[in-house]
Amino acid sequence: MLLKKLGWLALAVAGAVAWAMLALHRGETVSAGWLVLAAVGTYLLAYRFYSRFLATRVFGLNDRRATPAERLMNGRDFVPTTRWVLFGHHFAAIAGAGPLVGPVLAAQFGYLPGTIWIVFGVVLGGAVQDFVILFGSMRRDGKSLGQMAKEETGPITGVLAMVAVLAIMVILLAVLALVVVNALKDSPWGIFTILCTMPIAILMGFWMKVWRPGRTLEASIVGVVLLLLALVGGRYVAGSPILAPYFTASGLTIAYGMIAYGFIASVLPVWMLLCPRDYLSTFMKIGTILLLAVGILIALPPLKLPALTRFIDGTGPVFAGKLFPFAFITIACGAISGFHALVASGTTPKMLTRESDARLIGYGGMLMESFVAVMALCAAALLDPGVYFAINAPLSTLGGSLESAVGVIRNWGFTVTPEQLQGLASAVGEKSLLGRTGGAPSLAVGMAHIFSSAFGSGLMALWYHFAIMFEALFILTTVDTGTRVGRFMLQELAGHVWRPLGRTSWYPSTMLASGLVVAGWGYFLVQGVLDPLGGINSLWPLFGISNQLLAAVALCVGTTLIIKSGRARYAWVTLLPLLGVLTVTLTAGWQKIFAADPRLGFLSHAASVASQIAEGAVDAARGGRLIFNDRLDAVVTTIFMVVTVLVVLASAREWVLILTRRKPARVEESPFVETAYAG
Amino acid sequence: MRGRGNDGTCGTTERRARPESRLLGLRTSPWAGCLTFPTFGTFLTFIRQIAGMPDYPAHLEHLRRCHPGQPVPTQREFYDDFTRARYGDGPTRCC
Numbered sequence: 001m002l003l004k005k006l007g008w009l010a011l012a013v014a015g016a017v018a019w020a021m022l023a024l025h026r027g028e029t030v031s032a033g034w035l036v037l038a039a040v041g042t043y044l045l046a047y048r049f050y051s052r053f054l055a056t057r058v059f060g061l062n063d064r065r066a067t068p069a070e071r072l073m074n075g076r077d078f079v080p081t082t083r084w085v086l087f088g089h090h091f092a093a094i095a096g097a098g099p100l101v102g103p104v105l106a107a108q109f110g111y112l113p114g115t116i117w118i119v120f121g122v123v124l125g126g127a128v129q130d131f132v133i134l135f136g137s138m139r140r141d142g143k144s145l146g147q148m149a150k151e152e153t154g155p156i157t158g159v160l161a162m163v164a165v166l167a168i169m170v171i172l173l174a175v176l177a178l179v180v181v182n183a184l185k186d187s188p189w190g191i192f193t194i195l196c197t198m199p200i201a202i203l204m205g206f207w208m209k210v211w212r213p214g215r216t217l218e219a220s221i222v223g224v225v226l227l228l229l230a231l232v233g234g235r236y237v238a239g240s241p242i243l244a245p246y247f248t249a250s251g252l253t254i255a256y257g258m259i260a261y262g263f264i265a266s267v268l269p270v271w272m273l274l275c276p277r278d279y280l281s282t283f284m285k286i287g288t289i290l291l292l293a294v295g296i297l298i299a300l301p302p303l304k305l306p307a308l309t310r311f312i313d314g315t316g317p318v319f320a321g322k323l324f325p326f327a328f329i330t331i332a333c334g335a336i337s338g339f340h341a342l343v344a345s346g347t348t349p350k351m352l353t354r355e356s357d358a359r360l361i362g363y364g365g366m367l368m369e370s371f372v373a374v375m376a377l378c379a380a381a382l383l384d385p386g387v388y389f390a391i392n393a394p395l396s397t398l399g400g401s402l403e404s405a406v407g408v409i410r411n412w413g414f415t416v417t418p419e420q421l422q423g424l425a426s427a428v429g430e431k432s433l434l435g436r437t438g439g440a441p442s443l444a445v446g447m448a449h450i451f452s453s454a455f456g457s458g459l460m461a462l463w464y465h466f467a468i469m470f471e472a473l474f475i476l477t478t479v480d481t482g483t484r485v486g487r488f489m490l491q492e493l494a495g496h497v498w499r500p501l502g503r504t505s506w507y508p509s510t511m512l513a514s515g516l517v518v519a520g521w522g523y524f525l526v527q528g529v530l531d532p533l534g535g536i537n538s539l540w541p542l543f544g545i546s547n548q549l550l551a552a553v554a555l556c557v558g559t560t561l562i563i564k565s566g567r568a569r570y571a572w573v574t575l576l577p578l579l580g581v582l583t584v585t586l587t588a589g590w591q592k593i594f595a596a597d598p599r600l601g602f603l604s605h606a607a608s609v610a611s612q613i614a615e616g617a618v619d620a621a622r623g624g625r626l627i628f629n630d631r632l633d634a635v636v637t638t639i640f641m642v643v644t645v646l647v648v649l650a651s652a653r654e655w656v657l658i659l660t661r662r663k664p665a666r667v668e669e670s671p672f673v674e675t676a677y678a679g
Numbered sequence: 680m681r682g683r684g685n686d687g688t689c690g691t692t693e694r695r696a697r698p699e700s701r702l703l704g705l706r707t708s709p710w711a712g713c714l715t716f717p718t719f720g721t722f723l724t725f726i727r728q729i730a731g732m733p734d735y736p737a738h739l740e741h742l743r744r745c746h747p748g749q750p751v752p753t754q755r756e757f758y759d760d761f762t763r764a765r766y767g768d769g770p771t772r773c774c
Contacts, residue, residue, distance in 0.1 A: 073741070073745075075737065075738040075741040075742070076733075076738070076760065076761055076764050076765075077764050077765065079728075079734075079737075081728055082725075082728075085725055085728045085729055086728075088729040089728060089729050089730075089731055092729065092730070092731075093731070208758065209755070209758065209759075213753070213754050213755030213758055214733060214735050214754035214755060214757065214758040216727065216730075216732040216733065216758075217723060217726060217727060217732065220730070270762055270763075270766040271758075271759070271762050274766060275762055275765075275766060278731075278766075279730055279731075279732065282729075282730045282731070283730065286729070347731070347765070481766075484766070
């Protein structure tokens, strides 16, 4: 007993020392080991003490209460699942490209702000959100977030939540697709590998459906082997003067290709493309993340990025805006991600074996995603700052050539030479790494460094393209599943207007809804590719704002659940993160719309383009398009903010009615059934 | 409305162990349990469940135990049914 207490105390001390090292260390580089230690120590303490408090006091998890998986078991979606298996499953469902990209972009402020936000944001915000929604859905037979919002706070909130989800989906898909475009443009190796994933997935689909029905594992092994062959083959293609031009494409071409792919994938039967891709990317994801963790622990690379850079003043080249609120917006997944509320109220609650497992899976699963974000941050921070900015600043800022880029970066106070950049590009098998904004390429370079220093050098190019392939693989999986989900939601909303439109099996309705969803994100994607500021600059903050506003909606639902269950004295566990998220996102939203700096504010950018047109510096047609996009972005941001404020107000009204006893505190939980399981 | 029957024991009064102790052996020691697979079959089940794949043998077992006498789907029918249920609607993946 005493020994255990001493163990936790030692862990707390070790964590505190690691934080002090990170925060106070100046001058020389600091080892990534301190960062990992600080994060893991904090996670373990938070899991042991805070999540236990949530589980026992706030939610009152009861192992004698039968879970939906037990009561409704059908061997298909309601399946009682062992907790460590479900942990892996849930983790694979929530973690994707989000936690890998955000921290890399936020590294423009230095490694410290990102680390603090990732670790404390998850412990007090993100993991609490996932846990409360998983708990709520588990007590309601696996109902979705939208259904819970509707039942607990009224039908209007339900519709608003659904509109919010649909709008977020559009922005999310556009920005993730843009990350892939920036990674693959003018990269024959990357394009060849990614193109290969499509026939491989279709082959797997036929294998599992037609040739060897149901043999999913067998097909997946074949798929993974073929994928690795495609990766190796890509080097040959890139090196061949005859083949390489066929696989070299501009950003715009890739963007149109992805739009076509998204449409086709969402109307094809799921077994043919979507389902096999999903298996493939799950295996790649779990495998690569384990590999990355082992690699970081073996290599323990020194972090060359400073703790804080001068760009906390808002002049950063990767995206505009000051440390507050934009560090918190840029890192959404990994710290707090509203999108998880959809997964935590989807398949996972239908698979819990006992109520207390929700603690490990809801809270612990999110801690694990946060750790992925920490590793991504390490991978970005181990690069020379000059290299990091050469990869991530937009081409319009860097100028077209290596020399101009080096000059610009030197002006920012970081040393880098043209030879260094050229050498790195050829080491990873690319012509140039300049201006590949979006996080994926710099993460891939970082991962290639880690892998080659942990598992032997010489394979740098292969590791780089492996990292690119694995990121693009699950971004494309998000693109096809996301388009499909968007289609279903649009059809459901349209069904309220004209019934036949709501039939998901009616072909014209399916084509129309898929087309509309693809057109939605495709429009933002193409504009992002054409944007002279680099697209990520305006789209990524928009995504962060929307994702965290969805988190606000989820935290509102969570607070309502807690208050209705008669535990209002504990409502601060969701109210505090709700307040934080609202402050950050509403400030960021306001700044994105109204800030006077044209790099930051949509409206002032529109005004500056207008004056450039008047001076004749910008061609009227192109300028007109830019102005239209600025105004569109401003309108979209406004919609996000208004929807969220409405949901918060509707929920607050509910809370006041219950707390003043004008409305009975009654939860809509499924009735208690005692478990039939022993122990 | 879905069936409300308590399917954990398929209606019998006999108390059964939770699935984990069958799959992973020691319930009290999750780490040890995670690494000990009694058979190759349970290892495959482990992988399938993590990846969210259909588990035909487990489904057959469920049918045999809880719905004896009912027609048993072929592996292909079960696969189709499972895929439809899983990817039918709602997001299954995050970003």
